[in-house]
Amino acid sequence: MNFIVRRVAQTLFVLVLMSFVSYAMMALMPGDPLDIACAANPRCNPENILEMKRQLGLDRPIPERFVKWAAAAVQGDLGYSRTYQRPVTEILWPRLLNSMWLGLLSSFVALVVAIPLGILVGVMPRKKIDYIVNMFCFVGVSSPSFWLGLMFIYLFSVQLGWLPAGGVQTVDGMEDLSGWAAVLDRLKYMILPVLTLTLLTIAGWVRQTRSAMIEVMSMDYIRTARAKGLAPVQVILKHGVRNAMLPVVTVVALGLSGVFSGAVITETVFAYNGVGKLLYDSILGNDYNVAMCAFVVSCAGVLIASLVADLCYAMLDPRIKLK
Amino acid sequence: MFQRFAFVLSGAVLAAAVAVSPASAQDKKVLTIGISQEFEALNPVISQMAASSLIAKTVLRSLVTIDSNWKWVCVLCKELPSLENKLAKIVTQGKDKRLVVSWELNDAKWGDGTPVTGEDVKFAWTVGKNPNVSVGEKDIYDRIVDIQVDAKNPKKFTMTFKEPRYDFYQLGTFYIIPKHIEGPVFEKTKGTAGAYEKQTMFNSNPLTPGLYNGPYRVADLKLGSHVTLERNPNFFGQAPAFERVVFKLIPNTQTLEANLLSGTIDMISELGVAFDQALALEKRINANPALKKKFKVNFRQGPTYEHVTFNYKSPIVSDLRVRRALVQGVDRAKLVQALFEGRQPVALHNIHPLDPYYTDKVAKNAYDAAGAAKLLDEAGWKLNAKGIREKDGKPLSLTLMTTAQNKTRELVQVFLQSEWKKLGIEAKIKNEPARVFFGETVKKGIWPDLAMFAWVSSPDNPPRSTMHSGEIPTAKNSYGGQNGGSFKNAEADKLLNEIPNEFNFAKRKQLMERLQQIYAEELPAMPLYLRAEISVSPANITGYQLNGHQFYSTQSIEYWKLGGGAVAGR
Numbered sequence: 017m018n019f020i021v022r023r024v025a026q027t028l029f030v031l032v033l034m035s036f037v038s039y040a041m042m043a044l045m046p047g048d049p050l051d052i053a054c055a056a057n058p059r060c061n062p063e064n065i066l067e068m069k070r071q072l073g074l075d076r077p078i079p080e081r082f083v084k085w086a087a088a089a090v091q092g093d094l095g096y097s098r099t100y101q102r103p104v105t106e107i108l109w110p111r112l113l114n115s116m117w118l119g120l121l122s123s124f125v126a127l128v129v130a131i132p133l134g135i136l137v138g139v140m141p142r143k144k145i146d147y148i149v150n151m152f153c154f155v156g157v158s159s160p161s162f163w164l165g166l167m168f169i170y171l172f173s174v175q176l177g178w179l180p181a182g183g184v185q186t187v188d189g190m191e192d193l194s195g196w197a198a199v200l201d202r203l204k205y206m207i208l209p210v211l212t213l214t215l216l217t218i219a220g221w222v223r224q225t226r227s228a229m230i231e232v233m234s235m236d237y238i239r240t241a242r243a244k245g246l247a248p249v250q251v252i253l254k255h256g257v258r259n260a261m262l263p264v265v266t267v268v269a270l271g272l273s274g275v276f277s278g279a280v281i282t283e284t285v286f287a288y289n290g291v292g293k294l295l296y297d298s299i300l301g302n303d304y305n306v307a308m309c310a311f312v313v314s315c316a317g318v319l320i321a322s323l324v325a326d327l328c329y330a331m332l333d334p335r336i337k338l339k
Numbered sequence: 340m341f342q343r344f345a346f347v348l349s350g351a352v353l354a355a356a357v358a359v360s361p362a363s364a365q366d367k368k369v370l371t372i373g374i375s376q377e378f379e380a381l382n383p384v385i386s387q388m389a390a391s392s393l394i395a396k397t398v399l400r401s402l403v404t405i406d407s408n409w410k411w412v413c414v415l416c417k418e419l420p421s422l423e424n425k426l427a428k429i430v431t432q433g434k435d436k437r438l439v440v441s442w443e444l445n446d447a448k449w450g451d452g453t454p455v456t457g458e459d460v461k462f463a464w465t466v467g468k469n470p471n472v473s474v475g476e477k478d479i480y481d482r483i484v485d486i487q488v489d490a491k492n493p494k495k496f497t498m499t500f501k502e503p504r505y506d507f508y509q510l511g512t513f514y515i516i517p518k519h520i521e522g523p524v525f526e527k528t529k530g531t532a533g534a535y536e537k538q539t540m541f542n543s544n545p546l547t548p549g550l551y552n553g554p555y556r557v558a559d560l561k562l563g564s565h566v567t568l569e570r571n572p573n574f575f576g577q578a579p580a581f582e583r584v585v586f587k588l589i590p591n592t593q594t595l596e597a598n599l600l601s602g603t604i605d606m607i608s609e610l611g612v613a614f615d616q617a618l619a620l621e622k623r624i625n626a627n628p629a630l631k632k633k634f635k636v637n638f639r640q641g642p643t644y645e646h647v648t649f650n651y652k653s654p655i656v657s658d659l660r661v662r663r664a665l666v667q668g669v670d671r672a673k674l675v676q677a678l679f680e681g682r683q684p685v686a687l688h689n690i691h692p693l694d695p696y697y698t699d700k701v702a703k704n705a706y707d708a709a710g711a712a713k714l715l716d717e718a719g720w721k722l723n724a725k726g727i728r729e730k731d732g733k734p735l736s737l738t739l740m741t742t743a744q745n746k747t748r749e750l751v752q753v754f755l756q757s758e759w760k761k762l763g764i765e766a767k768i769k770n771e772p773a774r775v776f777f778g779e780t781v782k783k784g785i786w787p788d789l790a791m792f793a794w795v796s797s798p799d800n801p802p803r804s805t806m807h808s809g810e811i812p813t814a815k816n817s818y819g820g821q822n823g824g825s826f827k828n829a830e831a832d833k834l835l836n837e838i839p840n841e842f843n844f845a846k847r848k849q850l851m852e853r854l855q856q857i858y859a860e861e862l863p864a865m866p867l868y869l870r871a872e873i874s875v876s877p878a879n880i881t882g883y884q885l886n887g888h889q890f891y892s893t894q895s896i897e898y899w900k901l902g903g904g905a906v907a908g909r
Contacts, residue, residue, distance in 0.1 A: 047778015064477045066817055071473060071532040100379050100562050101536045107562065166593055173601035181598040182589055187565040188369045287589040287598075289564040297377065300774070 095305035115290035119275030122213035134225020156219025165285035182287035228260035269325035276317030368582040373604040382541035383514035396893040398551040438500040447575040451549035457488035457496030462518035554897040607875040639885040641872035646864040660718040668711035686866035696851035701859035728763035736765040741791040743770035784823030826863035
């Protein structure tokens with residue numbers, strides 16, 4: 017319990033520190049979007065731009081602006097998006113939910129496929145199946161997500177016409193989908209982005225599980241377990257997998273933390289309205305309220321995931337004591 | 340077991356999802372248009388994004404606009420005022436001369452049936468000039484000092500302008516918003532900076548029919564995703580052919596193209612594909628008869644022209660002979676042919692060929708490598724043994740800057756570099772991210788010698804911001820000008836001061852022609868090419884055309900139709 021309290025306090029400290037650093041870096045980036053918009057418009061009045069910046073509080077020192085933002089955020093006032101003029105919650109949450117569904121589904125599929133596959137090839141190294149899976153993994157690891165995404169679009173949307181090329185749901189407004197029809201409609205739009213993310217994730221996780229299994233299966237206690245006459249399945253599952261999962265847990269936990277920050281490239285390629293693209297655009301657009309909120313959520317996701325990973329260590333290995 | 344279950348489940352989901360796929364053929368009741376740029380809420384007074392303007396033109400109409408022939412025409416007004424038709428007159432009020440203009444609105448109505456009146460015009464002006472409301476082009480509201488609505492006929496009103504300027508009617512970005520809906524919101528928020536922008540009904544309840552006076556009104560709006568429009572039964576003009584129009588945001592241009600080819604979208608708007616992608620797509624369409632039946636790629640010279648601006652603070656390029664040599668030393672005809680297959684023509688100067696003031700009776704600065712070499716010799720830059728020009732022991736080395744990761748600009752840079760190398764000029768490339776380049780370097784005019792970027796030459800718009808010495812950005816004016824190259828010419832200043840006050844078109848044209856001649860003689864910049872406006876449309880669409888100016892094609896959406904005979908457009 018003491019460990020959890022201490023880690024939560026550490027997490028909060030890191031969050032505040034990272035928030036300030038990212039706020040300051042965003043503010044120090046040269047070229048405000050208002051200036052750039054004005055530069056492209058011969059009718060733009062620069063005095064007007066200065067006045068707009070004053071209204072937005074951009075003429076104040078960075079620490080003062082940060083404190084003002086943080087004080088409001090702590091009280092639950094996340095402010096308005098400078099770009100969209102809508103409350104941050106209204107802009108952020110739907111996209112965060114979209115990203116979470118995408119991330120959770122792809123992580124779930126990846127987990128279900130990658131861990132058993134990694135264990136399988138880990139206990140059968142240098143066998144035919146190991147070579148085949150390894151080849152698949154190398155292809156997966158070295159394929160850029162934008163390329164893979166475009167290939168899927170080309171195959172399943174342009175050539176076969178089976179799946180929509182992008183978006184979150186059908187938006188022609190001609191039919192009002194509800195209930196299961198709406199759920200299935202959304203799932204249809206998720207298939208290609210999930211497939212892209214899953215294939216990329218599977219490749220990494222299989223490699224990680226495989227190498228952990230190979231290492232564990234060569235340990236003395238595995239030999240002892242075998243010498244005791246335990247069935248091979250029991251040796252693998254009870255002694256092998258449990259120990260091999262320690263490094264895998266870290267990788268999977270950090271991978272799952274990405275659920276909160278979205279997948280900017282995949283979301284962009286599939287025009288999937290998620291938080292990754294929003295975070296990227298809000299940083300470029302100096303949309304502080306949105307960027308900071310998305311950043312804090314994503315940072316918190318990473319910190320919570322690493323806390324969960326630490327707790328999992330203790331569950332998997334009783335020798336590890338959390339102090 | 341679990342894997343098997345997962346596999347079966349995924350298979351079932353895939354099959355079911357594909358099965359519920361809506362019929363692709365909807366008899367084209369819906370037109371789905373792809374855009375690659377973000378949009379915001381559609382309040383035209385405060386919106387700043389180009390995509391918002393594109394969409395807003397389908398739901399909101401302004402008093403006037405520029406048609407596809409680059410002429411100012413009425414949209415919500417009955418007759419365009421002028422001194423000749425006596426709807427505009429110069430009056431003296433105290434010490435000042437003012438311009439009083441009478442307008443009469445047509446029978447336009449808001450989406451809820453309420454007539455559009457002078458009160459709405461006055462309200463839009465009140466909102467636009469309020470210091471607490473952020474407006475990009477506030478100047479358009481600040482020019483007006485008073486609006487009086489006719490008590491007997493609310494469709495009639497007069498505008499009093501601060502200064503008698505010939506361009507008073509250029510109110511294309513003066514949008515009218517409904518007082519009966521937005522009035523109470525503005526009353527509550529007008530005293531607080533930024534409050535109106537947040538609470539405007541265009542933001543809080545964009546589906547309110549009465550917000551719109553165009554051929555469509557908003558049926559669904561999801562920021563970052565799409566806008567669905569439905570026909571506005573109260574539109575004053577021709578009823579549009581499509582029952583619904585959907586604007587779908589697809590930020591990745593390759594995905595945008597894939598969406599088009601897969602039939603997810605029907606067309607790509609002006610804010611869609613890049614030039615090189617459009618050329619490749621056009622070839623692909625032309626090579627495939629099935630695609631050719633479905634789509635066509637449209638190009639039209641846009642108002643944006645690329646140029647290399649010379650920085651007069653550079654001791655090398657401040658010499659006119661060097662500037663002329665740099666321009667004459669580049670075969671720009673070859674450049675546009677090699678890189679753009681001639682689809683983006685060479686720009687002669689800073690005024691567009693479709694502009695009413697355009698003249699080609701100017702110094703052409705045509706390609707002449709020998710003449711360019713001679714000019715450099717005259718300026719004291721002699722070729723050394725290594726083939727580099729030098730003067731007083733210093734090589735003729737210039738820094739050429741532009742935006743990093745802009746493929747087209749980088750190709751042009753390489754072309755310029757190789758052309759100048761033939762003359763013995765070294766061009767060092769130094770590129771910056773767009774944000775730094777425009778936000779710092781161009782804004783403050785601090786590039787060393789040469790900066791390549793683009794200006795918009797909108798119709799009937801004297802280039803004061805880029806050519807007047809009063810527009811040189813300095814720390815004193817908070818870098819508030821756009822003449823970053825520090826071009827100074829007393830005659831140009833005089834002309835730019837006179838032009839807005841000259842109501843006689845023929846005389847004004849003379850002044851503008853002289854200005855173009857000065858540009859071509861003095862060369863504050865090296866004009867490169869006119870950028871094309873591009874879209875991809877259904878092959879059988881009629882009534883659709885690119886405008887090639889700042890007001891998008893969507894201002895004529897009610898005339899768009901698939902198949903059938905040609906129809907008139909705006």
